[in-house]
Structure formats: C-alpha cells, structure tokens
Amino acid sequence: MADDLYVRYQTADAKYRAHRGSCTTCTDAVRCGAGGRLYESFARLQDAYLTRQQQRR
Ligand SMILES: [Zn+2]
Numbered sequence: 001m002a003d004d005l006y007v008r009y010q011t012a013d014a015k016y017r018a019h020r021g022s023c024t025t026c027t028d029a030v031r032c033g034a035g036g037r038l039y040e041s042f043a044r045l046q047d048a049y050l051t052r053q054q055q056r057r
Contacts, residue, residue, distance in 0.1 A: 009049045012042040 016038040020026045026035040 005045065005049050005052065009042070009045040012038070012045050016042045 016035070019035050019038050023032060023035055025032040031039055
C-alpha cells in the first residue's frame with residue numbers, strides 16, 4: 001500500500017537536507033527564506049506523520 005504522507009514527509013526531508021547542504025546561510029540555528037519554507041513544510045509533514053503513527057497504536 002502506498003503511503004502518500006510518508007512519501008511526502010521523506011521528500012520534504014530530502015529537499016530540506018539538499019538545500020541545507022548547498023546553502024551557505026542555513027545552519028541548525030539559522031535558515032534563509034527558502035530554507036525556512038522548506039523546513040516548515042518538512043516540520044508540518046513530520047508532525048502529521050508522527051501524529052498519525054501514534055493514533056495507530
Ligand atoms: Zn538556505
């Protein structure tokens with residue numbers, strides 16, 4: 001069964017990591033505009049994914 005939410009969560013994670021790897025501004029503490037948007041998108045999907053995992057137990 002395809003797990004769309006998990007795929008989107010992993011994709012957002014990969015995009016953010018790729019950006020951070022190539023961006024000279026983004027660190028653990030500071031994010032540029034584009035990095036901030038990528039991180040927020042990743043954080044929302046991670047929240048939704050983890051919440052759903054907890055509800056399944
Ligand atoms: Zn950046």
